[in-house]
Amino acid sequence: MKSYLLLVALILSAAMTSGQQNPVAVDEEPHHHVLFRNEFVIVIRATLQRGEATLYHVHAHDSADIELVSSTTTEQLLGKAEGSPDTSHAGDVSAESLKEPITHRVRNVGSGPMDIFHVEFLQRPAQASSQAAARVSAENTSARIYNWVIAPGASTAMHSHERPYLMIAATPMRLKMTAPDGRSLSEEVKPVDFHWIDSKITHTLVNDGVAQGQIVEIELK
Ligand SMILES: [Zn+2]
Secondary structure, rough: HHHHHHHHHHHHHHHHHHHHOOOEEHHOOOEEEEEEEOOOEEEEEEEEEEOEEEEOOOOOOOOOEOOOOEEEEEEEEEEOOOOOOOEEHHHOEEOOOOOOOEEEEEEEOOOOOOEEEEEEOOOOOOOOOOOOOOOOEOOOOOEEEEEEOOOOOOOOOOHHHHHHOOEOOOOOEEEEEOOOOOOEEEEEOOOEEEEEEEEOOEEEEOOOOOOOOOEEEEEEE
């Protein structure tokens, strides 16, 4: 009996493989490059060249996205028809809540690459969520997104992060971070540079450069 079941399992798995459409976990999909993971988040850079498509893959968590370039893609849910083209713009931020896992593939139907900074939220800290640190640009049940587009020489309002968060550079920038006591730290950031910060921080972000810059903070609720 056992060997019969094993045989059935082998046949099924062979059939699925030959059809290619056995979905993979998002972090095993070849166009999804895992940059970082801990108990709270998986950080992924998803890239598709013009004309490329992902394999069918499964998303099982709430997520947040930063569009690093403008791109046009289609989405196809497993067993459904391919959707119509959808254009995203460089600098767009979004957050999605998932009630149940979805399985889909994405095709780049635009004239240039697709390049997305994608975060999946595995769990939230045990203690209750606090107030937002600043104006919320997008949110889901797991996280809030603060989107700082900062003119040269300008700075954000001072704000406090009570929760663990990711700070991500969406553009190049000479970034200066200033604490309430006046101490500051300057660094030259480039797109996709990011930090995971799990201590309480109060700061302003200053654009010390000559071009507009964008910093995104994705904070756990
Ligand atoms: Zn901040």
